[in-house]
Amino acid sequence: MQQPNKLTPFFENLNFERDDNTMVINFGPQHPSAHGQLRLVLELDGEQVVKAYPDIGYLHRGIEKMAENMTYNEFLPTTDRLDYIASTSNNYAYAIAVEKLLGIEAPRRAQVIRTMLLELNRVISHLFFVATHALDVGAMSVFLYAFREREFAMDLMEDYCGARLTHSSVRIGGVPLDLPAGWMVNMRAFCDKVDYELEHTYNALLQENRIWKMRLENVGVLTPEDALSWGCTGPMLRGSGIAYDIRKEEPYELYSELDFDIPIADTNDSYGRYRLYMAEIKESTKMIRQLILKYDGTEPQLMAHAPRYISAPKEEIMTQNYALMQHFVLVTQGMRPPKGEVYVPTESPKGELGFYIKSEGEPYAYRLKCRAPSFFHTGLLQEILVGTYIADVVTIIGSTNIVFGEVDR
Amino acid sequence: MRKYTPKDNVQKKAYYTNRYHVVPSVPTFAVESDEVFAKQLEILKAKVAVKSAKIMLGQMIVEINAEDNFIALETLKNECDYAMLSEMSAVDYLAKNGNFEVFYQLLNLKDVKRMRVVCRVAKGQAVESVVPLYKSANFAEREMFDMFGIVSNNHPFMKRILMPDDWEGHPLLKTYPLQGDEFASWYEVDKIFGKDAREAIGPENRDQAKIERYDTKRFSRVGYEVPFGADISKGETKTEIEYSKTLLVDYTKNSGKQLDNRK
Numbered sequence: 001m002q003q004p005n006k007l008t009p010f011f012e013n014l015n016f017e018r019d020d021n022t023m024v025i026n027f028g029p030q031h032p033s034a035h036g037q038l039r040l041v042l043e044l045d046g047e048q049v050v051k052a053y054p055d056i057g058y059l060h061r062g063i064e065k066m067a068e069n070m071t072y073n074e075f076l077p078t079t080d081r082l083d084y085i086a087s088t089s090n091n092y093a094y095a096i097a098v099e100k101l102l103g104i105e106a107p108r109r110a111q112v113i114r115t116m117l118l119e120l121n122r123v124i125s126h127l128f129f130v131a132t133h134a135l136d137v138g139a140m141s142v143f144l145y146a147f148r149e150r151e152f153a154m155d156l157m158e159d160y161c162g163a164r165l166t167h168s169s170v171r172i173g174g175v176p177l178d179l180p181a182g183w184m185v186n187m188r189a190f191c192d193k194v195d196y197e198l199e200h201t202y203n204a205l206l207q208e209n210r211i212w213k214m215r216l217e218n219v220g221v222l223t224p225e226d227a228l229s230w231g232c233t234g235p236m237l238r239g240s241g242i243a244y245d246i247r248k249e250e251p252y253e254l255y256s257e258l259d260f261d262i263p264i265a266d267t268n269d270s271y272g273r274y275r276l277y278m279a280e281i282k283e284s285t286k287m288i289r290q291l292i293l294k295y296d297g298t299e300p301q302l303m304a305h306a307p308r309y310i311s312a313p314k315e316e317i318m319t320q321n322y323a324l325m326q327h328f329v330l331v332t333q334g335m336r337p338p339k340g341e342v343y344v345p346t347e348s349p350k351g352e353l354g355f356y357i358k359s360e361g362e363p364y365a366y367r368l369k370c371r372a373p374s375f376f377h378t379g380l381l382q383e384i385l386v387g388t389y390i391a392d393v394v395t396i397i398g399s400t401n402i403v404f405g406e407v408d409r
Numbered sequence: 410m411r412k413y414t415p416k417d418n419v420q421k422k423a424y425y426t427n428r429y430h431v432v433p434s435v436p437t438f439a440v441e442s443d444e445v446f447a448k449q450l451e452i453l454k455a456k457v458a459v460k461s462a463k464i465m466l467g468q469m470i471v472e473i474n475a476e477d478n479f480i481a482l483e484t485l486k487n488e489c490d491y492a493m494l495s496e497m498s499a500v501d502y503l504a505k506n507g508n509f510e511v512f513y514q515l516l517n518l519k520d521v522k523r524m525r526v527v528c529r530v531a532k533g534q535a536v537e538s539v540v541p542l543y544k545s546a547n548f549a550e551r552e553m554f555d556m557f558g559i560v561s562n563n564h565p566f567m568k569r570i571l572m573p574d575d576w577e578g579h580p581l582l583k584t585y586p587l588q589g590d591e592f593a594s595w596y597e598v599d600k601i602f603g604k605d606a607r608e609a610i611g612p613e614n615r616d617q618a619k620i621e622r623y624d625t626k627r628f629s630r631v632g633y634e635v636p637f638g639a640d641i642s643k644g645e646t647k648t649e650i651e652y653s654k655t656l657l658v659d660y661t662k663n664s665g666k667q668l669d670n671r672k
Contacts, residue, residue, distance in 0.1 A: 056570060056571065057569075057570060057571035057572060057573070060571040060572065062580060062587075064556075064581060065580055065581055065585075065587060066587070068420050068421070068587075069420060069421040069587045070421075100466055101435065101466075103435070226544070228492045228493050228518075229493075229543055229544040229545065230544045230545050231493055231494060231495060231496075231543070231544075231545025231549075233493075233495075242518070244518050249518075249521045250521060333423060333424070333425060334423070336423075336430075336432070338432065338433040338434050338435050339432050339433070339434045339435065340434055340435025340437075340465060340466070341435075341465065341470070341525075342435070342465075342466050343468060343495075343496070343514055343523070343525065345495070345516075345523070352495060354495065354496065354514075356496065356498070356512075356514065358500050359435075360432075361432030361433070362422070362423055363423050364420060364421050364422070364423070366420075366500065367500040367501070369496065369498045371495055371496040371514070375548060375552075376545050376548065376549075378548070379544070379545065379547050379548035380544075382547075383544070408571060409571075
């Protein structure tokens with residue numbers, strides 16, 4: 001037997017010397033289909049999971065602590081690192097929470113751009129989901145196709161804000177930049193491309209694929225009661241037949257003006273959720289097409305006019321004394337929102353992403369809590385995995401679509 | 410003399426505040442201004458003592474006694490359709506009032522209403538776990554314990570969640586410094602090599618910009634490689650190494666190479 005010491009720890013992955021004939025295995029934290037740093041301790045009886053214990057925290061960076069020691073604008077790029085698959089939705093969730101606290105509203109053009117970026121990020125995230133989910137289950141080719149389209153979407157993001165992964169493309173009070181020339185033409189082409197590929201590639205490859213259906217149908221069944229109780233949101237909730245989408249029920253930005261449907265799946269299983277994701281991509285492109293039309297004729301203003309909190313546009317700063325002074329104060333000291341607390345839910349691609357901010361009137365938030373959907377979906381694993389087979393564990397993890405940047409924060 | 414910094418709250422403070430600065434507040438409204446909330450508050454008032462209630466930014470905030478948290482949430486879940494506990498955590502007010510504020514963020518999917526149940530918990534006081542009502546509290550309560558040290562009674566698995574099990578201290582307390590405390594800075598050293606090794610290994614250097622000029626153990630500059638551990642404090646010799654030519658690109662005018670030839 002290996003002699004454990006401090007430098008060469010005891011080989012702890014396998015434990016055969018148990019009385020009850022079960023085997024304990026470590027799934028992760030470096031498992032390729034754990035989607036990050038998920039360590040799952042599984043107790044197996046044969047191939048069946050008797051007990052599952054998700055162990056998280058391997059990516060814990062103390063983002064909430066950092067938020068308490070950063071001014072409101074300083075913290076915004078840090079939110080990119082939460083759900084790094086769809087950064088703009090984090091930026092937006094944070095920005096809208098602060099805006100609610102300040103009582104300001106972004107100008108119309110900024111709203112159009114924001115909504116468009118949010119939906120583009122949803123497409124990026126959903127394509128990533130279908131790619132990795134299929135890869136985990138064993139369908140390699142879908143990964144290649146989906147990443148091809150995702151690459152185009154990231155090019156669009158790059159054309160807009162210069163970054164591909166950590167966008168920081170939404171600011172408190174608006175957006176920093178207008179859309180570059182020809183961007184919407186590319187966007188429209190991208191929507192057409194995605195819609196076409198959705199029909200002819202992903203659906204053709206997966207939807208009626210015998211192996212795919214066998215691996216996904218009736219796997220990871222989540223009843224509506226459990227979904228509510230575990231705090232599941234987004235596709236996990238709608239995949240259990242509950243039609244609750246924050247974009248529809250508590251509309252923010254321009255969602256109240258858009259015509260879109262809320263797809264739901266009532267099979268409660270992984271296959272239903274997969275179908276739901278595909279349907280949501282379609283809804284997103286539908287929304288983006290409507291938003292392209294809304295852009296024309298809007299005022300060119302991009303940031304809200306609120307001199308107490310938001311710096312003036314660059315031209316004013318460079319030409320007007322008071323705008324420069326205000327900018328100096330806001331940059332060196334940071335904005336001081338009124339005293340109060342706010343919780344704003346938004347529909348991120350993963351589910352309900354909300355920021356709870358407690359402000360004491362200081363330039364630093366007294367407390368910031370990020371309500372990350374993946375955190376609660378990870379909690380669900382300890383129940384949903386029990387009774388399933390080891391081969392299905394990967395399917396279920398993939399189906400929950402958790403991202404560890406926001407689980408551990 | 411060194412500037413005094415309060416030890417009970419080490420959160421970053423504004424370095425300058427205008428002496429005439431008046432802190433405004435977010436407007437609050439009476440619960441009666443919203444029919445649905447008013448009705449729900451009546452139901453709640455029949456069961457537990459409500460200390461205060463208001464509507465702030467479209468959500469009702471109800472303050473109750475910490476002992477009543479389970480009954481209050483049970484009432485809200487069963488009689489007011491608050492089917493989901495979106496989030497729960499705490500806010501540290503130890504320096505100000507000597508207690509924590511624990512909040513439960515609830516969602517009513519039927520009426521599309523959100524409310525927050527708030528209660529004050531003294532230091533060392535435990536709250537009753539709401540896991541029997543909302544399973545989402547399972548992870549959330551563990552996180553609250555991990556971050557603030559507030560224990561939930563009758564929780565199925567009350568252990569740390571994000572920090573390691575053998576961690577000391579609770580990171581989101583206002584007394585906990587951003588860079589970590591003494592324990593945190595020696596955590597890896599203590600765990601792997603033991604406390605005796607602290608002196609030999611030395612404190613962790615967190616200055617990202619620091620470059621050890623004569624460090625030959627980890628990095629050396631291309632073209633100046635010396636044998637491992639060699640003493641170069643007296644000066645270093647340039648070594649002709651084949652790969653250094655491939656790495657060091659000659660950007661002088663005659664070389665014909667451009668620094669940036671992108672479009």
